[in-house]
Amino acid sequence: MSEEQNKPQENLPAVNPIELPIARKGMFGVKGTGDTSGYGGLVVRRPPKLSSPRPYGGPDRTGEPGEFDVIADELERALGDGFHDAVERVVVDRGELTFHVKRERLVEVMRHLRDDPALRFELSLGVSGVHYPHETGAELHAVYHLCSITHNRRLRIEVSCPDADPHIPSTVSVYPTHDWHERETYDFFGIIFDGHPALTRIEMPDDWEGHPQRKDYPLGGIPVEYRGASTPAPDQRRSYS
Amino acid sequence: MGLEEKLPSGFILSTVEQVAGWARKNSVWPATFGLACCAIELMAAGGPKHDLARFGMERASASPRQADLMIVAGRVSQKMAPILRQIYDQMAEPKWVIAMGVCASSGGMFNNYAIVQGVDHVVPVDIYLPGCPPRPEMLLDAIVKLHDKIQNTKFGVHRERQIEELERRALNPLPLVDDRGAVR
Amino acid sequence: MTALHDETTEGKVYTVNGQDWDELVKQISESSDRHLVVNMGPQHPSTHGVLRLVLTLDGETVVEARPVIGYLHTGIEKNMEYRTWTQGVTFVTRMDYLSPIFNETAYCLAVEKLLGITDRIPERAQVLRVLMMELNRISSHMVAIATFGMELGATSVMIYGFREREMVLDLFEYITGLRMNMAYVRPGGVSMDLPAGAVDKIGEFLKIMPKRVKDMRKVLDENPVYLRRTRDIAYLDLTGCMALGVTGPMLRAAGLPWDLRKAQPYCGYETYDFEVPTETGCDVYSRYLVRMAEVEESLKIIQQALDRLTGPELKGKPVMIEDKKIGWPSKLALGPDGLGNSPDHIAHIMGTSMEALIHHFKLVTEGFRVPAGQAYAAVESPRGELGAHVVSDGGTRPYRVHFRDPSFTNLQAIPATVEGGMVADVISAIASIDPVMGGVDR
Numbered sequence: 030m031s032e033e034q035n036k037p038q039e040n041l042p043a044v045n046p047i048e049l050p051i052a053r054k055g056m057f058g059v060k061g062t063g064d065t066s067g068y069g070g071l072v073v074r075r076p077p078k079l080s081s082p083r084p085y086g087g088p089d090r091t092g093e094p095g096e097f098d099v100i101a102d103e104l105e106r107a108l109g110d111g112f113h114d115a116v117e118r119v120v121v122d123r124g125e126l127t128f129h130v131k132r133e134r135l136v137e138v139m140r141h142l143r144d145d146p147a148l149r150f151e152l153s154l155g156v157s158g159v160h161y162p163h164e165t166g167a168e169l170h171a172v173y174h175l176c177s178i179t180h181n182r183r184l185r186i187e188v189s190c191p192d193a194d195p196h197i198p199s200t201v202s203v204y205p206t207h208d209w210h211e212r213e214t215y216d217f218f219g220i221i222f223d224g225h226p227a228l229t230r231i232e233m234p235d236d237w238e239g240h241p242q243r244k245d246y247p248l249g250g251i252p253v254e255y256r257g258a259s260t261p262a263p264d265q266r267r268s269y270s
Numbered sequence: 271m272g273l274e275e276k277l278p279s280g281f282i283l284s285t286v287e288q289v290a291g292w293a294r295k296n297s298v299w300p301a302t303f304g305l306a307c308c309a310i311e312l313m314a315a316g317g318p319k320h321d322l323a324r325f326g327m328e329r330a331s332a333s334p335r336q337a338d339l340m341i342v343a344g345r346v347s348q349k350m351a352p353i354l355r356q357i358y359d360q361m362a363e364p365k366w367v368i369a370m371g372v373c374a375s376s377g378g379m380f381n382n383y384a385i386v387q388g389v390d391h392v393v394p395v396d397i398y399l400p401g402c403p404p405r406p407e408m409l410l411d412a413i414v415k416l417h418d419k420i421q422n423t424k425f426g427v428h429r430e431r432q433i434e435e436l437e438r439r440a441l442n443p444l445p446l447v448d449d450r451g452a453v454r
Numbered sequence: 455m456t457a458l459h460d461e462t463t464e465g466k467v468y469t470v471n472g473q474d475w476d477e478l479v480k481q482i483s484e485s486s487d488r489h490l491v492v493n494m495g496p497q498h499p500s501t502h503g504v505l506r507l508v509l510t511l512d513g514e515t516v517v518e519a520r521p522v523i524g525y526l527h528t529g530i531e532k533n534m535e536y537r538t539w540t541q542g543v544t545f546v547t548r549m550d551y552l553s554p555i556f557n558e559t560a561y562c563l564a565v566e567k568l569l570g571i572t573d574r575i576p577e578r579a580q581v582l583r584v585l586m587m588e589l590n591r592i593s594s595h596m597v598a599i600a601t602f603g604m605e606l607g608a609t610s611v612m613i614y615g616f617r618e619r620e621m622v623l624d625l626f627e628y629i630t631g632l633r634m635n636m637a638y639v640r641p642g643g644v645s646m647d648l649p650a651g652a653v654d655k656i657g658e659f660l661k662i663m664p665k666r667v668k669d670m671r672k673v674l675d676e677n678p679v680y681l682r683r684t685r686d687i688a689y690l691d692l693t694g695c696m697a698l699g700v701t702g703p704m705l706r707a708a709g710l711p712w713d714l715r716k717a718q719p720y721c722g723y724e725t726y727d728f729e730v731p732t733e734t735g736c737d738v739y740s741r742y743l744v745r746m747a748e749v750e751e752s753l754k755i756i757q758q759a760l761d762r763l764t765g766p767e768l769k770g771k772p773v774m775i776e777d778k779k780i781g782w783p784s785k786l787a788l789g790p791d792g793l794g795n796s797p798d799h800i801a802h803i804m805g806t807s808m809e810a811l812i813h814h815f816k817l818v819t820e821g822f823r824v825p826a827g828q829a830y831a832a833v834e835s836p837r838g839e840l841g842a843h844v845v846s847d848g849g850t851r852p853y854r855v856h857f858r859d860p861s862f863t864n865l866q867a868i869p870a871t872v873e874g875g876m877v878a879d880v881i882s883a884i885a886s887i888d889p890v891m892g893g894v895d896r
Contacts, residue, residue: 122827123568123829127828154699154832155858155863157858159853159854172828172843172856174830174841176839178696178712178717181717183830206698206700206863206866209862213862230524231524232524232895233524234524237348241384241532242529242532246383246532247383248381248535248536249381249383249387302497303497304503305503306526306892307548307551307635307892310552310597311634313616314616314620317617317620318613319617345526347525347527347528347895349524349527357497379533379544380529381533382529382533385528402548402635403633
């Protein structure tokens with residue numbers, strides 16, 4: 030990431046690093062007073078979201094054309110003119126290739142990735158949700174990891190949706206294994222996968238309120254309820270006087 | 271429970287207590303309530319090396335109706351808690367509960383939204399067994415301690431007197447140095 | 455008590471609460487419902503852990519099976535966001551509690567990828583990881599076969615399996631100090647080197663184990679009762695496996711030699727000599743055979759790893775990365791009260807160097823920072839591909855950790871494997887998937 034940050038990007042408008050959103054202030058994560066280290070003035074800014082330039086390289090090489098270029102070329106060929114519309118960004122980081130795909134085109138892209146003989150990502154390793162509350166307009170991400178057994182390659186697809194409209198098309202029709210994974214992501218993050226055969230909670234009880242692995246959900250402090258009686262959460266119950 | 275509860279205080283009652291306690295402690299039938307990591311150690315305790323059969327406990331009862339000890343082995347989630355209580359309610363009296371492992375005892379390292387912070391929110395617990403997971407030897411130790419408790423269970427008027435005594439002590443707490451413990 | 459029933463949209467619902475079964479049978483026989491819905495679990499002796507199955511039965515034939523999970527959901531993934539990167543190891547080890555070393559390794563490989571230190575992990579640490587993983591594979595497969603036997607009613611198989619597992623656990627205890635959940639693999643290497651005498655103990659284990667495996671195979675391989683219960687049961691072919699994302703012994707029992715140790719090697723697996731056993735039966739028996747063969751292959755790998763550890767090239771070499779920031783705790787010593795910081799280190803930080811004390815304090819309380827980004831690392835666990843998707847925002851704590859647990863994915867294959875079969879075969883189908891609910895629900 031840091032390397033990308035320093036490199037000038039021709040295909041993007043010039044970004045003044047000073048204006049980037051602040052990720053962290055102070056050296057040791059202090060909030061308010063109490064920092065006597067002298068590093069309280071340190072400001073770390075979030076890196077801009079950049080696309081990696083061609084050539085993409087491969088899992089163990091950078092700077093020269095490799096496996097990742099082959100995947101991108103084949104997908105571009107399969108999607109035709111729609112490639113630049115469907116794939117918003119291509120990121121190569123730490124030997125891994127990520128396509129950031131527009132949610133409207135997700136199912137189409139997935140189908141090409143699975144069925145195209147040159148791509149053949151037969152095995153999907155499920156869906157993983159990530160919540161970035163600071164990314165306005167794209168707070169919720171669904172991350173798909175694909176694996177091609179034929180070509181022995183890996184690929185990551187990332188789709189985002191805003192918190193106000195948490196809808197992503199379901200990919201169960203392409204990869205049946207996504208059935209439970211999408212239910213899990215719905216359960217934990219509240220992403221609604223349109224077209225899923227039965228999108229219900231899977232890990233939490235059916236009557237649970239909220240989506241517990243979002244960043245705005247507290248870690249603990251849930252009262253225990255049983256047959257009408259309620260035991261308050263430990264932090265509100267015990268006193269250590 | 272039965273006739274023994276109506277016996278007058280004295281030699282007969284204490285003899286009945288001893289006999290019943292001896293019989294009960296030597297034939298504790300545990301309900302299989304394995305949940306997580308501790309369940310594997312619980313199974314290992316039943317295995318050839320640690321051999322729970324020495325305590326008359328090799329018959330892990332699949333049906334709660336024929337069990338009198340519930341070993342809650344592992345973390346209890348919010349989704350599992352009602353089921354755990356139902357199994358407990360289905361067990362016949364007298365019954366005992368061992369909270370095996372730190373998760374069942376207090377929630378342990380999982381101080382979060384998903385785990386009930388101690389199974390004592392849902393069922394009364396007799397023995398808290400620490401460890402993550404406890405070794406089979408520790409489970410055996412907990413069982414021996416439970417046997418001791420079962421052996422010394424009081425009936426009828428003795429029980430009432432014991433409860434009174436415990437209540438009295440709880441209401442008049444001594445400074446920590448003077449406290450000699452309620453049961454001993 | 456009478457057999458109560460409620461009228462619902464799905465038909466009559468009977469609540470069985472310990473009453474006379476005759477009454478219930480009478481009521482059901484009067485009803486015109488063709489199918490009977492039976493709830494199996496979540497507390498059932500024949501389900502692996504707290505798995506619940508809602509079975510729709512037509513007589514003894516399963517018409518529909520719906521697995522219900524979540525009874526062991528622990529919130530580990532969220533809990534890790536509140537702990538440092540090193541502490542994360544103690545959480546992941548409790549996910550799939552039968553294969554703790556694999557969880558730790560997958561997580562550490564992902565963190566190392568994020569840190570960009572994959573090439574700087576000491577060779578000895580990699581060999582130790584391989585050694586521990588293969589020992590763990592044996593113990594996990596032994597439990598799989600033991601519980602499988604128990605669920606089919608073969609108690610002696612369970613006794614054998616747990617006896618063998620106990621030997622591996624003794625080794626784990628000797629090496630790491632703990633029988634389970636050992637948090638042995640850490641980002642940057644492993645927590646400590648083999649203690650004195652461990653090599654001999656593993657050598658002894660390698661002498662006894664092949665015979666024990668042979669004994670077990672003698673009991674089960676051609677046992678007619680066992681064959682009846684396992685042959686052509688829970689059939690799932692390669693197409694089904696691929697569609698459902700099934701990996702591990704189930705996939706290899708369908709004939710595809712897909713093993714990440716060979717296909718996408720990690721921790722130096724490409725330098726070991728071993729086979730990937732496959733079968734073509736696609737059934738429970740084939741999965742059992744694959745597991746048994748894998749145990750034998752694991753023994754081969756352990757022998758090779760042991761030879762390397764005792765060889766001149768790696769003897770006495772470090773087991774933790776040189777970088778002191780990541781490598782903490784690297785100065786451990788066994789004292790009278792257990793494992794802790796070595797007296798030398800304490801004397802250094804408390805007596806001679808204030809800078810070292812500050813660094814020690816910051817590293818212990820805050821941990822190291824990991825550059826922002828995301829990484830995915832996968833290992834071949836005893837149940838299939840175990841992947842860790844780790845996201846960092848550049849802080850001292852993980853931003854998000856997601857585990858792709860093979861048990862979770864493989865469990866989706868239950869309806870495909872049991873529908874249309876007998877209800878008794880449901881048990882062997884689940885057992886052959888070998889799901890660990892701690893890994894399923896996390």
